[in-house]
Amino acid sequence: MAGVQRNPGSNVPPRSPLAVAVRRFRANRLAVSALYVIGALYLVAILAPLLAPYDPSAIDDVLATRYQPPSWTHPFGTDEFGRDLFSRALYGARVSLSIGFLATTIAIGVGTAYGAVAGYFGGAVDDALMRLVDVIIAFPTFFLMLMLIGLFEADIVVLVLILGLTSWTGTARLIRGEILSLKARNFIEGSRAIGLPGALIVVRHLIPNALASVLVTAALMVGGMIGAEAGLSFLGIGIRPPTPSWGNMVSAGQDALLVAWWIAFFPGSLLALTILCFNLLADGLRDALDPKTLMRKYV
Numbered sequence: 010m011a012g013v014q015r016n017p018g019s020n021v022p023p024r025s026p027l028a029v030a031v032r033r034f035r036a037n038r039l040a041v042s043a044l045y046v047i048g049a050l051y052l053v054a055i056l057a058p059l060l061a062p063y064d065p066s067a068i069d070d071v072l073a074t075r076y077q078p079p080s081w082t083h084p085f086g087t088d089e090f091g092r093d094l095f096s097r098a099l100y101g102a103r104v105s106l107s108i109g110f111l112a113t114t115i116a117i118g119v120g121t122a123y124g125a126v127a128g129y130f131g132g133a134v135d136d137a138l139m140r141l142v143d144v145i146i147a148f149p150t151f152f153l154m155l156m157l158i159g160l161f162e163a164d165i166v167v168l169v170l171i172l173g174l175t176s177w178t179g180t181a182r183l184i185r186g187e188i189l190s191l192k193a194r195n196f197i198e199g200s201r202a203i204g205l206p207g208a209l210i211v212v213r214h215l216i217p218n219a220l221a222s223v224l225v226t227a228a229l230m231v232g233g234m235i236g237a238e239a240g241l242s243f244l245g246i247g248i249r250p251p252t253p254s255w256g257n258m259v260s261a262g263q264d265a266l267l268v269a270w271w272i273a274f275f276p277g278s279l280l281a282l283t284i285l286c287f288n289l290l291a292d293g294l295r296d297a298l299d300p301k302t303l304m305r306k307y308v
Contacts, residue, residue: 033297040293043286050283054102061096066251068092076269086271088261098276101253105280108169108254109235115173116234117227120180125211125219127181128188139185142178150175154237158246168247172234180226187219221298225291232287239280255280 035041053060074091077083085094127138153175161167192215235255241247242256250257255276262273 030297034293037293037296039289040297043289043293046282046286047290050102050279050286051106053099054106057099057103061093061099063093063096065092065097065100065253076265078269079271085275086269088258088269088272089265094258094272094275097253097258098255098279101255101258101276102279104165104248104252104254105235105238105256106283108165108172108238108248109231111169112172112176112234112238113227113230115169116176116230117180117223119174120177121184121216121219121223123177124181124184124186125188125216128185129192129211129215131189135185139182142181146178154241155246158241165248168238168241172237176230176234180223180230183222183226184216184219187222188215191215191218221294224298225295228287228291228294232284232291235280235287236284 068090071089071091074087075089077087077091079086083093083095085098088094088097123138123142127135154171157171157175158167161171188211238247238254239256239259242249242254243260245257245260248254248257250261258276259273259280262269262271262276265272
């Protein structure tokens with residue numbers, strides 16, 4: 010995106026497209042609020058060792074401490090082993106949010122590079138690369154993840170790699186379409202005319218101009234990754250106790266809903282809030298970065 014805009018008849022200095030996008034995003038109160046909540050969640054996750062009042066895995070006098078309802082001593086109550094659920098939720102945030110962010114980084118990185126190469130070179134290269142994407146998409150992702158988890162021990166690193174390396178195809182197809190559109194523009198033709206190598210054109214010109222789509226996709230994907238990890242952990246094939254994650258905490262509470270509703274309620278609420286905030290953030294980014302309206306005069 011290049012160029013600036015000026016309001017006719019005013020002394021307001023010209024604004025770049027980036028400044029316009031930032032101003033439009035800030036005008037979206039839901040998206041800004043979601044961004045603040047996401048930032049607060051990540052900050053709390055980082056500071057979990059300082060904020061947690063108890064050891065999340067500590068078990069002491071189970072009969073006296075189990076199934077205690079929310080109170081000042083235990084804000085989220087205790088579970089069937091008498092463990093403090095507030096502390097476990099804080100540490101679970103570290104696991105769930107970290108997996109979501111890291112897996113998305115891998116998926117976006119692989120998908121962007123793959124789609125950029127396919128879109129830029131086109132022809133037989135594009136056909137070969139995209140047929141491989143079609144084959145991967147045709148295979149059910151959930152069963153592919155189950156197969157890979159069955160082959161490897163499901164720790165955090167393995168889950169990040171599996172989620173990231175099975176979720177890049179949508180990004181690849183999106184970026185390929187963006188690159189096919191961009192490479193016909195005059196500034197790309199000019200770059201070729203002055204002899205810039207293809208790799209430099211892709212890295213310095215094509216990918217930066219496709220970043221708007223990448224950012225929206227990444228925001229949506231983080232929420233999806235967190236939900237996928239929670240689903241796998243809920244089924245007992247993701248993060249396994251005693252390591253806390255929101256998914257396995259909800260799973261632990263499903264059998265005690267009638268006697269201890271808080272075990273599943275609080276981690277489930279945090280999970281739903283986080284995914285909702287990432288969806289709202291993605292909507293705000295999409296509206297702010299929409300190329301059809303970004304260069305119009307901002308009123």
